[in-house]
Amino acid sequence: MTQVQPEAAVLQVQGLVTQFHTLDGTVHAVDGVDLTIHRGEIVGLVGESGCGKSVTALSILRLIDRPGRITEGQVLLDGRDLLALNESEMAGMRGNQISMIFQQPTTCLNYAHRVGAQIGEVFEVHQRLSRQEGEKRAIALMRDVGIPDPERRASAYPHELSGGMAQRVMIAMALACQPQVLLADEPTTALDVTIQAQILDLIRNLRAQTNTAVILITHDLGIVAEMCKRVYVMYAGQIVEQAGVVDLFERPLHPYTQGLLGAIPIFGRRRQRLLTIPGKVPRLIEVPKGCRFASRCRRRLECNMEICTTRPPELFEAEPGRWVRCWQYALESAV
Ligand SMILES: Nc1ncnc2c1ncn2[C@@H]1O[C@H](COP(=O)(O)OP(=O)(O)OP(=O)(O)O)[C@@H](O)[C@H]1O
Ligand SMILES: [Mg+2]
Structure with a gap:
């Protein structure tokens, strides 16, 4: 058996393009996104x-429905392109090698099955436990994700649970399979602070115990500072900056990242949200000819940089390991 390299890329997204074909026109929701996630790494x-952000995560799992379509790119999980699998092969990957905590919890629960049995089944399938053992583990995991009285709640159907409880059941299901990659889309936004801390601990433990790689989507910069090693910043369907969390x-x-973060020190502040930047995100139906951020960019x-409105900048390696989609850095380096 080959030894697992801690720094090996487990997920590589290359040139991902996802569009929605609507009556108003084509929405360029994800437009050439590249991501590299290493084993055991939590990336924001x-x-x-x-x-x-959500369309990127849903595209990785191939959960884009009409009018949406993934039109270009590769999603390599352990070197295997998920976009090239047939539907049954893909179904075998989902909730197994790769799982997701959805922004909308209703997306993944089966409303015809009791929640304890649903979580238990994940253990039965992935760890070959008996039904009884599976349900026992399910109840323990329900307790871990902050569900009070899990023995009783295990026999409830999803529609009998509150939104917050359903969210926790979904988190339990996503964690139960100990995936290689976990996509966590605003996993704790709807939950109160104590439960939030508990869930983040569970994600950390999962990483520590099974070397799971995590893509963490969040508006909460405190959570990014606390959890992530590297961060990707997205704007209007593209990655505009990529850096280590401390550097970022x-x-x-990027002027956009500067705007989002403001001048406030992030570390040590638990719940710092992204700031609002004056101006509007361009409609993703009519993407501007030049830089997508140009209309809001103070710099x-x-x-007085004309090129910003006439030619789109590429992602450019401004410093080793730091990538930025901004003409200023590209031009500086050319001088
Ligand atoms: N089913 C759909 N039909 C048409 N457009 C869509 C559809 N789903 C998403 N979009 C568009 O794709 C773009 C990206 O949406 P997405 O949900 O990925 O944003 P997000 O970054 O996750 O935002 P948030 O932080 O609010 O969750 C948006 O312009 C959205 O309107
Ligand atoms: Mg979203």
Whole structure:
């Protein structure tokens, strides 16, 4: 058997393009996204509402429905392209090698089955436990995710649970299979602070015990600072900056990231949300010709940079390990 490299990439997303074909036109929700996630790494994905975070995660799991379509790219899990699998092969990967905590919990629960049995089944399938053992583990996991009186709740159907409880059941299911990759889309936003801390601990433990890689989507910069090693910043369907978490917070390079983070020190502050930047995100139906952030970019105005509105910048390695989609850095390095 080959030895597992701690730094080996477990998930590589390359040139992912996902579009929605609507009556108004084509929505370019995800437009050429590249991500590399290593084993055991927790990576943040941040950006304003509507920038394409959820669509990216759903595309990785191939859960894009009409009018949406993944039109380009590769999603390599352990070198195997998920986009090239047939539907039954893909179904075998989902909730097994790769699982997701959804922003909308209702997406993944089966409303015809009791929740204890649903979680228990994950243990039965993945760890070959008996039904009885599976349900026992399910109840323990329900307790871990903060569900009070789990023995009783295990025999409830999803519709009998409150939204917060259903969210926790979904989290338990996503963790139970000990996936290689966990996509966590705003996993704790709907939950109170104590439960939130408990869930984040569970994600950390999962990483520590099974070397699971995690993509954590959140608006909460405190959570990013606390949990993530690296961060991708997304704007209008594209990655605009990628950096180690300390570098990003101490010295954001992209004017968009600078705007989101503001001048407030992040470390040590538990619940710092992204700031609001003046101006509007471009409609993803009519993407601008130049840089997508140009209309809101103070630096472009200050420096009177014409190229920003005429040519789209590529992601550019401004410093070793730091990538930024901004003409300023590309031009500086060319000088
Ligand atoms: N079913 C759909 N039909 C048409 N457009 C869609 C559909 N789903 C998503 N979009 C569009 O795709 C873009 C990206 O949406 P997405 O849900 O990924 O944003 P997000 O970054 O997750 O935002 P939030 O932080 O609010 O969760 C948005 O412009 C959205 O309107
Ligand atoms: Mg979302």
